[in-house]
Amino acid sequence: MTRYAIDRAHNTLLAQWSTGIGDTAIVVARLTHDQLHRNTCRLAAELTRLSHICWRSYTHPPSAADRHGPNSLGWHRQQEREAFDKILPALTEPSSKLLNTKVEQSAHAVARTLRTLDSSELTTHITTDVAAELAAIERAERGDLSERAQQATALSREDASPLQISQADRLLHDSPFGSHNLFTQVDPTAAAIAAAHWYYAAVTITAQRTGIHPVHIVASAEQHDKPLTLESLTDITTAMDAGMRARHVVMPLIRNALHVADGHLHGIQEIEQRLTAAHEIISRAHADHPEIDITPDTIYLPLTSLDPTRPAPDLLDALLHGIHICWNLYYHHHTSPTLDHPRTPHQQLRQEFLTATRHETSARSERLL
Structure with a gap:
């Protein structure tokens, strides 16, 4: 505004x-x-x-x-x-x-x-x-x-134009790691839908190359400072690995965050899951560190994994971060001294990763909208 x-x-x-x-x-x-x-x-x-x-x-x-x-x-x-x-x-x-x-x-x-x-x-x-x-x-x-x-x-919108999603998809094809134009020319809700499509393609080719299960790709990276980003990416990976389309995965996340921003909870299933997870954290903490006083009143419980004030831009940032995580795993797998194959130059390996991601995205184009 x-x-x-x-x-x-x-x-x-x-x-x-x-x-x-x-x-x-x-x-x-x-x-x-x-x-x-x-x-x-x-x-x-x-x-x-x-x-x-x-x-x-x-x-x-x-x-x-x-x-x-x-x-x-x-x-x-x-x-x-x-x-x-x-x-x-x-x-x-x-x-x-x-x-x-x-x-x-x-x-x-x-x-x-x-x-x-x-x-x-x-x-x-x-x-x-x-x-x-x-x-x-x-x-x-x-x-x-x-x-x-x-x-x-x-701004974060409760809907996304197919034309805007297609434009974001083209921008990501040119630069799968994100670009200035992606942030300044496209509605971030549409951009997040396209980015989810590209993120899952990056997860897929990284899983194929490293042998790590797709759902565990992001979790295997160091993400201690971004637990909510990890939660968003894990939810998206799980849903898309089950065959859901990018639009059908992204829109409920953004809409739920917008409801929270308005002071509402849309449905109670998710909050029940968060409460259950919080009680599990407390139980594990008591078992591992009995000297620390942890109670339900001391647990911070976010109502959504996205920033309610800017859920679509926040999710877009998370998805592009996820693509970078995939690239880092892909790169370190190839450059590991324990592997028998010869090391590939950085730029050549980067181009190989981008080409494979573009090919995987193209092969799954019907899963975008």
Whole structure:
């Protein structure tokens, strides 16, 4: 989403958003010195909230809801999305009528502050910028993440466009370890789906070469500092090894994390499994270290293996990390002094790994979507 701020040194209103790698900012309007700082700060806060609410219609589209009847989640999401048409008129003509959507309520909050500031020029600048923000959301919905819509590359969506998944797949074919364009041109949910496909291909060829079972590939690496990354990769490997498609594996992980971010637990089976695992940890700790006082109250129990504030980018990072783990195992297996075969130069071995991964991915292309 776009975040608005006041540059007090230059007395300007700024709009700032992520580009996937780093942020960019523009000047929305120049402020007059007689406008109270508290009012301009309130305006910045309300514009940020409006952007957040509008982008939520992109990250949580009606199509991703489980139910679509009257007053259902899908119905409410559709009402919020349709309220986009009322935003620009509301900025110039605030209403005292009952407002049924968060989008309308937020737009009218901006309008009330603009009326307090009493500047037609400022209102014009704000209206122009909000129009640009809405256009960016509409472009992102169509799968075009150029210009201002590039901020979608930092967001986690409950759905993924097949076109975006295909674009991510092509970028990973060019650079299976990840690239700048993968983070700045593609929706991270779609990128994570494609990355899961490539990750499992890397796991498969590494397992074939090393003799390690696919589920144990990641677990065999040193991952003590990233236990949740290990959990995500193990879950994905297990599911895909059982024949599941990349999309069907990735989407529940991201959606569950988004539910947690909203303060909800979607189903209790996973939390029951986590509680069981926590009690097993306590039992083993008591057996191995009876001198340490470990109780249920001292155990940190994450509700999801992903960062709830950025689950899709977090999962994408984990999957690319997993591909690097596979490469390291592949490399060290070939360079082990206990093996009889001659050592292969690093670059030649790296190219061999990439070629084998591309071949395996191509052979499993029907498992992507």
